[in-house]
Amino acid sequence: MEEKKLQLRFYNTLSKKKDVFQAQPNKRVTFYTCGPTAYEPANLSLCRRFIVSDLIVRYLESKGLTVESYMNFTDLDDNTIAGADKADQSLKEFTSRYIDGFMAAIDGLGVKRATGYPLASEHVADMIEITHELIHKGYAYEKNGSIYFDISKFKRYGRLSGIDLSKIQLGHTVDLDNYEKDNPRDFTLLKRSTLAELKKGVFFETDWGNVRPGWHIECSAMSTRYLGETLDIHTSSRDLIFPHHENEIAIAEALTDKPLARYWLHSELLLVDGKKMSSENNNVVTLDDVILRGFTAREVRFMILSVHYRKPLNFSFKRLVNVRTALRRIDEFTCKLLCLPPGKPHPEVAAFVTTMEEQFFEAMDDDLNVSKAMGAVYNFIKKTQPILHVNHLDQDQKQYVLASFKRLNQILGIFRLKGCPLAPGVNDLIARREQARKEKNWQEADNARDELLRRGVQIIDTITGPVWKPLREE
């Protein structure tokens, strides 16, 4: 049946294959993304996480599903505490500055706002309660004022990451001397407060003394608090699979005995010169850096979007230049579509639109294959652009094409479909240039064109007269 062909499939890290996405009968999807830590500005790696989450959400919505999405901000951990200390600010002051920055990046990138953005610091009571229950159930133990999760008690451990606990290298990223675990493989749920934290007032009173939550329990607590015991989709980037997501699963499933999430989706890393973008590699490029270099958030969005989310994306400024030209061609097309006066009808355009949409959605259904989906768009433009150029679309057909682009743009958020806004003076200049051209006064015509360029307006001459588009978006 045709239904089969149009099924949406996601690569599920849990099953290690593409699974058909089965929504709940009520057509609601619960969706959680592990968000950033509020101690550094949004870098491109993080932008990828935002954009991939956004793409998944938008695509589900295009299928008629209602998505309840949450992304946390980690505002209570080693880095935020250390950062606040160094900046001589309260934790709240320090983290809120970065959280505001994240929200600005989210908006700038055209990422739809999530249903909610919970803060770890506001859910500590839930975390303490979870810890109580875990101890009660025998999954956790207290030692010297810290609470650890006893991994040997959770039999399903390692299913997501495929890790074999007996073969991992211990102490690879952790100084085990700082802990007093029964087993070095155990992880921290609540950590005894340090003297510095106590001084600063960053601590929480419990039966075991003053503590501070560890990272893993924060996400378990927030995701289940807002979305229930089993989420439909849990996502983030692949470097979080182990230990973070493995531990989130251990906590939540030890508690409820139900799967934490039905589908686990992980985006690949963003690299610079083949290496992970990270402070350790000293190659972090922030969104602001890129904008300072004259690129736009839209260009960043398109760069990230046009590589499949499960493929590593090697960032370079050269690549952004490449993206800019690709985008120019698309902009030119939509500009002509919107601004050129209607002409004669064309017999095949409706069929071109149908083909494009079929190919587009088929590609997207297959684990969000955006590269292939964009291929369908380019093929359409290639076939339609010359028709448009000789003014061979009537008003209805233009609207038909436009409606299709609007549908696709609900998912991509890339096209410029706002029409030709009439900036004061611009029309006069265009008219003046046309008049001069008619009189073969080339000097005057070029002056007008230069003036338009100075105002950020580019003229595109066509057979049926000039159209114009902004050189750069805002």
Place this chain on the structure above:
RNA sequence: GGCGGCGUAGCCAAGCGGCUAAGGCACUGGUCUGCAAAACCAUGAUUCAGCGGUUCAAAUCCGCUCGCCGCCUCCA
């Protein structure tokens, strides 16, 4: 050491057992244009990191080798 990923034209990137290996960018030539910009037309891989194997058939499956990368329990 364990687990996992990547390697397709100058660059980016689809294809994951069988129609001529999508598409984008760049280059070059041409059409159009007052000039320009854009657009349009034409032009690229006997070959998919390498070597073997399976098969009537492999970029696609299997094995080995090479190169690069990620994770290994409070970095997030």
